[in-house]
Structure formats: C-alpha cells, structure tokens
Amino acid sequence: MRAFVHSLGCRVNQYEAQYLKEKLEAIPGAGEIHVVNTCTVTALADRKSRKLIAQLRREHPEALIVAVGCGVDGAKAGLLRAGADLLVGNKDKARLPQIIQAYLSGASLPEGDWPALNGEMVRGPFPRARALLKVQDGCTQACTFCRTWQVRGPLRSKSPELARREALALAEAGHREIVITGINLAQYGLDLPERPGLADLLSELLSVKGVRYRLTSLNPEGLTPELLSLFAREPRLCPYLHMPLQSGDDRVLSAMGRAYTAAEYAEKARKFLQTVPKATLGADVMVGFPGEDELSFAKTVELLEGLEPLNLHIFRFSPRPGTPAAKFSKQVSKEEAARRSSELATLAQGWSLKARARFLGTPLELLVEEKEGPCWVGHTENYIRLSVRESAPLERGTIVPVKLVRIEGNLNEGVVLDRAQDRGDLPS
Ligand code: SF4
Missing domain, CATH: 3.80.30.20 (tm_1862 like domain)
Structure with missing residues (x-):
C-alpha cells in the first residue's frame, strides 16, 4: 500500500512520523493510507488536526485515514467526526503497522501496554x-x-x-x-x-x-x-x-x-x-x-x-x-x-x-540546509540562522566553515571560509 504520514506538533512527533513512514512501507496490498500524527498541545493544535483529516477525507475519499497520537488521547470524538476511519493513541503508536493490518483483515488486536x-x-x-x-x-x-x-x-x-x-x-x-x-x-x-x-x-x-x-x-x-x-x-x-x-x-x-x-x-x-x-x-x-x-x-x-x-x-x-x-x-x-x-x-x-x-567576524560551522533564491541557508552550531551567497556549489546536509559578516534585523549574512588561515587554523 502507498502510505503517507502527515505530522503536526513537536520534534518528538516528527521523529515518530519518520518511524511510522519506515514501518508502513512494508504493508502489502493496493490502495492508500494517510496517517495523521496529531497534536493536542493547544486548542489550535486540535483544530489543525481535525482540519487536516477533513481535507484528506475530501481529497482521498477511498483512502484509509488513520489518526494517531496525542490528539486521539486528548480529543477523540472530533477526529472521528472529521472523517478518520481508525484512531490509534500514543500507547499503540509504535505498533501501528500491525494494527492497520489487523483492521484491514477485519480483525482487532488486544490492547497493549506502553512499549519500551x-x-x-x-x-x-x-x-x-x-x-x-x-x-x-x-x-x-x-x-x-x-x-x-x-x-x-x-x-x-x-x-x-x-x-x-x-x-x-x-x-x-x-x-x-x-x-x-x-x-x-x-x-x-x-x-x-x-x-x-x-x-x-x-x-x-x-x-x-x-x-x-x-x-x-x-x-x-x-x-x-x-x-x-x-x-x-x-x-x-x-x-x-x-x-x-x-x-x-x-x-x-x-x-x-x-x-x-x-x-x-x-x-x-x-x-x-x-x-x-x-x-x-x-x-x-x-x-x-x-x-x-x-x-x-x-x-x-x-x-x-x-x-x-x-x-x-x-x-x-x-x-x-x-x-x-x-x-x-x-x-x-x-x-x-x-x-x-x-x-x-x-x-x-x-x-x-x-x-x-557578539559573533560578528567569529568563525562558525554552518549546517547547509536549504536553498533560498541565490543563497544557501542553515544554522550554525550556536543556532544562528545564517544565509550565504556562494558562487561555488554547496551541498545540502554538509557542514561548512563560515564567518558572520552582516546582521540586519532578522537576517544574518555569512561568507564561507575556504582558506585554512581564515578559520584561524593556520598562521596567515
Ligand atoms: S508537564 Fe508538560 S511542560 Fe511540564 S515539564 Fe512535562 S511536558 Fe514539559
């Protein structure tokens, strides 16, 4: 089956979305599954979870729509009304693939305990x-x-x-x-x-x-x-x-x-x-x-x-x-x-x-994350979001030495240091 995982909320939820994506790839059969990894941290988060489920229901009327996670434990009824077929709380999130397979074959699994x-x-x-x-x-x-x-x-x-x-x-x-x-x-x-x-x-x-x-x-x-x-x-x-x-x-x-x-x-x-x-x-x-x-x-x-x-x-x-x-x-x-x-x-x-x-002119290490127009953008080790305009191609996901050269409002501009002496490693 083709499985899609849509995630709301915090970094823990994002990690669990990746886990579910990797596990759901193995479910056999035709058709589509949309898993909504919900969040209940605020009333707004609950609303967003319901809205996403309703939208998926409209766009994929034949698909199996599964709501999982915090929103299910916090506000079940609204998720069913929004159009979810199956609700799975945090306790059972890690065994979602088995639960979906049981659901598709008309069976149900006994309730589990909180997994390690x-x-x-x-x-x-x-x-x-x-x-x-x-x-x-x-x-x-x-x-x-x-x-x-x-x-x-x-x-x-x-x-x-x-x-x-x-x-x-x-x-x-x-x-x-x-x-x-x-x-x-x-x-x-x-x-x-x-x-x-x-x-x-x-x-x-x-x-x-x-x-x-x-x-x-x-x-x-x-x-x-x-x-x-x-x-x-x-x-x-x-x-x-x-x-x-x-x-x-x-x-x-x-x-x-x-x-x-x-x-x-x-x-x-x-x-x-x-x-x-x-x-x-x-x-x-x-x-x-x-x-x-x-x-x-x-x-x-x-x-x-x-x-x-x-x-x-x-x-x-x-x-x-x-x-x-x-x-x-x-x-x-x-x-x-x-x-x-x-x-x-x-x-x-x-x-x-x-x-x-405090870091103007200081050598820093930038994780290259995404391209924005002519610039590459990423975060330094101390989490300054920095953009560099680089004529030489940079590779996404790599870490490059940079220097913060300009700050304007929320924008921070850096240059890539390509010579060892720029980084202070060698005497110039
Ligand atoms: S109760 Fe909530 S806010 Fe307080 S430490 Fe635990 S997760 Fe954080």
Missing part, C-alpha cells in the same frame, strides 16, 4: 538535513498548564547503547547533525536500571564520529554540572541551549508546577553562557498565566534582560480544559496578555540582535 523505547528506532534519512533521535518519552512533572504529560504515558528512556546504534545508522544515512529529542529530556534515564544521565548518553553518542549533536528543549533541572562540563569541552555538542523559563517570578513558577526558582534558572543560564565557548540561549516564556501581575511580568523581563537570549518563544496562556490551571482564579484578560506578549516580542528582537552581534 528500545524497539523504536529509525534508520533515516530524514527528509530534512537534520536528523532527529528520540531518547525519552513521558513526563512526571505535571505542570499545571500542560496537557502533554497526560497523554504521553509513563517515563521511558532509550538505553545509551541503543541510542548510539541508531545515531550510527543516521550518520551512515548521511546526516551530519542529529537533534536529541524527548518529551522531558531532564528526566532522561530515571526509569533505566543504571539511571544514566543526559551527559552519559551524550558521551556514548559522541563515540559516533563525523556528526554533531544538538539538544531540543531542556528544562533547567536537566543542566547538571556533568552536562555543563561536557558542553564546555566537546565542540561536537552544539553550544545552544533552549531552556524554557516560563516566568521570572517564583510565585508564578510555583503555581505552574515548575521545578526551579527564577534565581536557579538565571544561574544555570549564566553559567552556560560563561563557560561554554560560543554559547547562545533560547527560552520559552508564557505570559498571562493566572495570577501573573505587573510585578511578575517585570521580573520576567528583568531576568531575560540579563541573559539576552538569541531566541525567545512567547506563548500566551490559554486555559486548556482538563488542566488544573484552567480553573485557577485571577485569570489575566486576553487584552492584557496580548499587551505583555507584544512588549516582550519587541524586547526579544533587541536581545537577539545583541546575542548575534
């Missing part, structure tokens, strides 16, 4: 230059605004040894950058018998030569002294940390159920920026959480001001049915949340400019 991650491996290549490697699932943090932990099941981690084998396969498939993903990477290894930490996992992964590694989002409690020291000495561990802050006010952080104080966050971020060569920082902030007043917001701004993040993702709190925060008193009006969001967005532009300006 060790059977979930991809070989690549991914459609994009960057590969993803999922090493963790589940979260026991139970943040009061978040729905993800409710639909992702218990903590499960992939052993360092199996993750290394998967990384090796991805390197052999041609990838030069692998992004390590999980639902809550700070909880990596807690469920494994030897309780390896992220630093142990990454040390094992670094034995695969010729690739660099990047972490997706990491909560501050995950930045241990061991991990910080690995970042500081290992150039193949990309020196960019996306560390969600959410709020700079301890009262709000505690109401959110976060596991750190504002001071702890600031200290970890500062240490990272000071000790890791070429380090930059990204953060998430949620504005308008119930009880966030002017003073709380000012504390958030002040904390970020001292860190000048390269990227800031700003979310406006919206009450998500089924989460404790939806019932909290002192809800902030939509207008006020929008005002705080736009004030922060303006400040974030300035912080980003300053973060990038």
Whole structure:
C-alpha cells in the first residue's frame, strides 16, 4: 500500500512520523493510507488536526485515514467526526503497522501496554538535513498548564547503547547533525536500571564520529554540572541551549508546577553562557498565566534582560480544559496578555540582535540546509540562522566553515571560509 504520514506538533512527533513512514512501507496490498500524527498541545493544535483529516477525507475519499497520537488521547470524538476511519493513541503508536493490518483483515488486536523505547528506532534519512533521535518519552512533572504529560504515558528512556546504534545508522544515512529529542529530556534515564544521565548518553553518542549533536528543549533541572562540563569541552555538542523559563517570578513558577526558582534558572543560564565557548540561549516564556501581575511580568523581563537570549518563544496562556490551571482564579484578560506578549516580542528582537552581534567576524560551522533564491541557508552550531551567497556549489546536509559578516534585523549574512588561515587554523 502507498502510505503517507502527515505530522503536526513537536520534534518528538516528527521523529515518530519518520518511524511510522519506515514501518508502513512494508504493508502489502493496493490502495492508500494517510496517517495523521496529531497534536493536542493547544486548542489550535486540535483544530489543525481535525482540519487536516477533513481535507484528506475530501481529497482521498477511498483512502484509509488513520489518526494517531496525542490528539486521539486528548480529543477523540472530533477526529472521528472529521472523517478518520481508525484512531490509534500514543500507547499503540509504535505498533501501528500491525494494527492497520489487523483492521484491514477485519480483525482487532488486544490492547497493549506502553512499549519500551528500545524497539523504536529509525534508520533515516530524514527528509530534512537534520536528523532527529528520540531518547525519552513521558513526563512526571505535571505542570499545571500542560496537557502533554497526560497523554504521553509513563517515563521511558532509550538505553545509551541503543541510542548510539541508531545515531550510527543516521550518520551512515548521511546526516551530519542529529537533534536529541524527548518529551522531558531532564528526566532522561530515571526509569533505566543504571539511571544514566543526559551527559552519559551524550558521551556514548559522541563515540559516533563525523556528526554533531544538538539538544531540543531542556528544562533547567536537566543542566547538571556533568552536562555543563561536557558542553564546555566537546565542540561536537552544539553550544545552544533552549531552556524554557516560563516566568521570572517564583510565585508564578510555583503555581505552574515548575521545578526551579527564577534565581536557579538565571544561574544555570549564566553559567552556560560563561563557560561554554560560543554559547547562545533560547527560552520559552508564557505570559498571562493566572495570577501573573505587573510585578511578575517585570521580573520576567528583568531576568531575560540579563541573559539576552538569541531566541525567545512567547506563548500566551490559554486555559486548556482538563488542566488544573484552567480553573485557577485571577485569570489575566486576553487584552492584557496580548499587551505583555507584544512588549516582550519587541524586547526579544533587541536581545537577539545583541546575542548575534557578539559573533560578528567569529568563525562558525554552518549546517547547509536549504536553498533560498541565490543563497544557501542553515544554522550554525550556536543556532544562528545564517544565509550565504556562494558562487561555488554547496551541498545540502554538509557542514561548512563560515564567518558572520552582516546582521540586519532578522537576517544574518555569512561568507564561507575556504582558506585554512581564515578559520584561524593556520598562521596567515
Ligand atoms: S515539564 Fe511540564 S511542560 Fe514539559 S511536558 Fe512535562 S508537564 Fe508538560
């Protein structure tokens, strides 16, 4: 059968889409299957999942349409109404090929248990230059605004040894950058018998030569002294940390159920920026959480001001049915949340400019990702999105030495360094 996987949502979902694509290739028979890998992180994500299913139903009336993942666990009924034939939740996602085969033959499979991650491996290549490697699932943090932990099941981690084998396969498939993903990477290894930490996992992964590694989002409690020291000495561990802050006010952080104080966050971020060569920082902030007043917001701004993040993702709190925060008193009006969001967005532009300006003229390593007009665009190891206008052909997926030469608003222009002395390797 011809199988198509359409994915919404986070990097973990994108990894799982690749896994499903590789597994579904083997289903025998004629006809088409469209799998929609849904997301339920916000009401908008639920709507997008339903919309995509309805559109596929219209365009492919004969096809088998299967909705899988977080949206199925969170909001089943709407997906059926939108036109899905079969719903498969996160618990059964990894055995989707068997479930589809049973469905097509009129049988049904007994309900399974949450599977260990060790059977979930991809070989690549991914459609994009960057590969993803999922090493963790589940979260026991139970943040009061978040729905993800409710639909992702218990903590499960992939052993360092199996993750290394998967990384090796991805390197052999041609990838030069692998992004390590999980639902809550700070909880990596807690469920494994030897309780390896992220630093142990990454040390094992670094034995695969010729690739660099990047972490997706990491909560501050995950930045241990061991991990910080690995970042500081290992150039193949990309020196960019996306560390969600959410709020700079301890009262709000505690109401959110976060596991750190504002001071702890600031200290970890500062240490990272000071000790890791070429380090930059990204953060998430949620504005308008119930009880966030002017003073709380000012504390958030002040904390970020001292860190000048390269990227800031700003979310406006919206009450998500089924989460404790939806019932909290002192809800902030939509207008006020929008005002705080736009004030922060303006400040974030300035912080980003300053973060990038620190690297003007510095040799960096660019992953060549895509062509945009006459330019090649990609990300440096410290996650600056850079475009280079290159007359000599560059190859997608390769890593080339560059220098950042111009910044204008969100645009960063670089040149490729083709002589060793430009890179500082040799005396000129
Ligand atoms: S740490 Fe909090 S926000 Fe992140 S997945 Fe867990 S519950 Fe959700």
